[in-house]
Amino acid sequence: MRLESHLLDEAKASILAVDDTPAILQLLELTLGIDYEIVPVESGQAALDAFRQRQFDLVMLDLMMPDMDGFETLKRLKELPSFEGTPVIFLTAMDDLTNECSALELGADDYITKPFKPNLVRLRIANILHRVRLQRLLSLALAGADQGLWSWNLDGGVRIASAWSQPLTVDGQVKALEFKDWREVCHPDDVPAVSEASRDYLSGLKPAFEIDVRLRRLGGTWTWFNIHGKFSGAEMIIGTYRNVEARKQAELKLRESEERLRHVMDATGEGIWDWAVQEPIVRHNAAWCRLFGLGEETANHPVAEVLAMINPDDRPEVERLLHECLVNDQQFFAEYRVRHVDGWDVWVQARGKVVERAADGSPLRMVGALQDISEKKRIEEEYRRLALFDTLTGLPNRRLLIDRLVQAIEQNRRNATLGALMFIDMDRFKTLNDTLGHDHGDMLLIEVARRLSGAVRKMDTAARLGGDEFVIMLPQLSADAAMAMKDAMTVANKVLRNLGVSYQLGRHEYDSTPSIGLSLFSGAHGETVDGILRRADAAMYEAKRTGRNRICVDQAFAPANA
């Protein structure tokens, strides 16, 4: 890229013209005054005074002057801070090599002899000012970008520009640094990284030489710099360097706080997930991986795989909740089962939130945590079982039976169908307890439960009310009472038959029978749970009263021919 001087302010350049011959000064004003602001002074001392007042873009200096010659004037001008970088052209009648060499050695930019050709002088001035402007443009650009310059001659050493405002130091030197080896300013811990970065660039692996390193600054402190460079010619790399201490410190703090957070998370055992929503990958911490038996080294997982780990019964709801969260910015909260690699389900409670969105509101990043709640779920399940199931036989208890009966009544009301309820009480059960003992009584009850469960369909309910009292509920039969009764009697007869088969109780074989009261029910006529149970119970007592080991039918729904 060519640097363009027109990027800079093109205000009329000022020239300090120093000559003890007024005619020369007049000639300069005449020939250059249209393009430049000419400030004429007639002595070296006047030139120094003028420079103490203000700056000039260029100095035209006569060599032979009384009191203070051009060389002396230039030497003294260079001591003024305001003079730094100002180009100087000697304009002299001394047309000899020695003086010309001395002038250029002293830092003059040009040496023109009198009598001069005004056009030539104008072009030379223009060229020098153009170059100076470019230099100033580069310095301003570097200062604006807070950068310094360096060059590295692969055969020789390293040079670092002196003009930059953030001086480095080698062995106490602050000015334009020049040294053989990076190691002289580079923190020992960063030297391998510098070698690697240069190797990568020189071998073509990287498009530029770039690295963050700590360099020794004035006062001996280490400061982080970003160094960036490229080849300029075959043997020279040129680049910039920039103080990135603040960024490095911020990164360090962030890393520390992330590390701390990770420790906290690991200590609580929470599985953390972090999902860049536009990407098909979700990141997990070690605790998350451990929870499902995954190797900790595979902390990135495809989203599809993670979703596939969710129990198929729970997955649609989880996906729905996730969608809600992504679209409506709701908090994600869900309890679901995730398959462990060894095949069992882990109950988890997950929470999450979209923490970053694009300007159009679309989600960019979502993070969350999940916790193993398998134990909580197990206890809940145990409580549920205790509350709804009989502990001895595992059959539904009275409470669950009533729940299901309420549902069945409602269902039959809607469909105008009938259901059936059988009240079953074992005959002379007390005798068993009294003769073989309570344990054997329990054994019989467990076996009765098993046989009852085997006698009904999945949709039916076999429940234990307590003692030797059981109930079978057939929730939905025909709408026709005769048909319904026929089906119910089929089941009742099967139960009567099955429970009448002798029982192997430990070493004892024991004969027992049930008494069964059967009642149909519908949802009509304000049927209640109590009413249905009472009618079936009454029918069962009728069976007891009339000899046991039989079925008696409640007459409320009994068709004439039942």
Ligand SMILES: Nc1nc2c(ncn2[C@@H]2O[C@H](COP(=O)(O)OP(=O)(O)OP(=O)(O)O)[C@@H](O)[C@H]2O)c(=O)[nH]1
């Ligand atoms: N082994 C055992 N016995 C129980 C349990 N709960 C109640 N019982 C006993 O079950 C018996 C219930 O007897 P009942 O149904 O009243 O009388 P029964 O001897 O069966 O006589 P009928 O019903 O008239 O044929 C009582 O002896 C109760 O103590 C239990 O969980 N296990």
